[in-house]
Every structure is written in C-alpha cells, then in structure tokens.
Amino acid sequence: MAHAPRRAVAALGLILTACGGSPPDEPSVDRSASEPVASAPIAETAPITPEDERAPIAAAARPEFCALLAGLGQGFGDVAEREVAIAERDDEASIRGVAEGDLDFALLGRHKVASPIERDVVFHPIGWDALVVVVHPDNPVDTITSDDLARVLLGQVTNWEELGGFDEFLHLYSHEDRASGIGRMARELLFADASIAAQVGTVLGPSESPVERVESDPEGLALASRLGATRHAVKLVAIDGTSPTRVNMRVAGYPLMMPIYLVVRREAGESVAEFVEFCRGTGQRCVALAGGVGLADGQPLWAPYRHRMRAAHVRIGR
DSSP states (O other): OEEOOHHHHHHHHHHHHHTTSOOOSSOTTOOOOOOSGGGOOOOOOOOEEOOOTTSOEEEEEOHHHHHHHHHHHHHHHHHHOOOEEEEEOOHHHHHHHHHTTSOSEEEESSOOOSOGGGTTEEEEEEEEEEEEEEEOTTOOOOEEOHHHHHHHHTTSOOBGGGGTSOSOBOEEEEESOTTSHHHHHHHHHHHSOTTOOOOOOEEEOTTOOHHHHHHTOTTEEEEEEHHHHTTSSOEEEEETTBOOOHHHHHTTOSSOEEEEEEEEESSEEHHHHHHHHHHTTTTHHHHHHTTOBOTTTTGGGHHHHHHHHHHTTOOOOO
C-alpha cells in the first residue's frame, strides 16, 4: 500500500478508483470555464541492483503531484504487493534524494537539466500536465493572452484593469526557487529563456501554496500545475482564448503543456524498474483520473512541446 501525505488524502479516493475504473472526460473538480508513445523519449534501461524486498519503496513529489503518486503507488502495490512510502518535497529536494539514494523515485513537472546532481538520474515521461493561471472565483477576468501574462511576470502589468478586471492592484504569488518545475517551465514556455529575470511578486516559503493564497485573495494571481489547481476553489483562466480543459489539453489546443516525469537512479532496483513499467502501462489510467493526459492521448503534444523547447535551447530526452 502507499502512505499518502495529509494534503493528498482528500483527492486520493478519486485517483485510487481510477486504477480500476474508466477515466471521465473532465474531472468533477475541474472549475475551469517527444513523440508517439511508442517512441516517447526515455533514457536507456537502467541496470538492476539487489534490494531489500521487505523495505518500502521511497518516493517524493511536490504537493500537487502527491495524490497522483499515491494513486500510482496504491495501484502498483495491489499488483506487486510492495509498499510505496510518499513524502512531500520540492523538485530540487526530490531530485537530490533520488540521486543520493534516499529516495527510489520522484515525480517532477519539468525536464532534466544540465546539473551535476542530475547526471546519474533518468527521467521517464509518464503523462502530461498543464501550466495554468489561477485567480479568485470572484475575479471577472476569464482569459488572458500569452503576451499579457508575460508582461505580468515582468512586472509591467500591476493593475487588474489592464487585463479587463477591476481597478485593483494585482497580487502575484510565487515560489523563490528558480529551478522549480512551475518557475522554469513558465520562463521556457513564455519567454523561451530559463534565465530571464521574471517578476516573482510575493515570494512564498517552500511549505506555502500560491494557489491557496489566491483562494483567499480576490486580487491574487498565481501560476500552477493543473493537477494541483483543480483541487482548490480557484478559477483557471483561459490562455489566448483556450481553457485548460482535458479536451483542449489532449488535442494540443492549450498552449502551456508540460510533461510529467518519473525520476529514478540510473542504477535502479528491480521493484523500481517494475514501477516505471507500471506507470507507463496500467498506471496510465491513474494519470487520466488525476486530471492529466496519458502518453497515448498525449501523442500530439510532443511536436509543439519540442518546438517550444528548441526555441528555449533545451534538449529533451537526455
């Protein structure tokens, strides 16, 4: 069985059902108005090393991915009779834990980068998430252009009236970590430059949630993972007129898509290798129920995503 952190428990029931049921077209909690799977980028097969079959498999993810990770862990535990223990960690702590052997795997919302700590880990794509803009439900703004969003992040838009809203100051919430999945993917997708000095607004600590701050702030705005945002009482704003629904995500209509990666050590144990296989096979049902897009449905997404990453001078599939 999988031990889920407290934040994931509320969503866990839906996702556990996913492993044995059929995914709906749209999760009921949605409050929003690479290449084909056969050749999806995946690193070389990791060699198998001996392991203690009695010990739980240790995993970690950001809070927004913990419910998905718990569902995958439960599904894998049901077929492999192996426990998966889950911890909440930010992206960099998760990668470091995998690289140093404290964790067996982690879920991330960004690709591999040129960093010494990532030299000995392998990134396996298991599905797709979306980078979304969240605002308070009472905010009248329903859509924003990519150009205006970039201006917000650069500090060039500071009043909601400039975006069609009320004459109120715009409160931008973010995390300080420039290497996080949300921050890095926003800079690459919107500016084609991971190093750009984008405006960070109100910087929150690692344990604080920008989405939760927006829930209680009618003038708030934050960038977030769709998987996490749809579990909160916020509104998901359309980008360039396209809402981040699962239908729009699947047909490559929504512009800000990002893969979900399972990160493991290059020398993985047998159970970890089996878990990777499960996530890319039977576990795809869990990805869909969590609100993401599986590898098969996400086939059309690799071409536009690779095009954007090439513009940002990023190599995918290393």
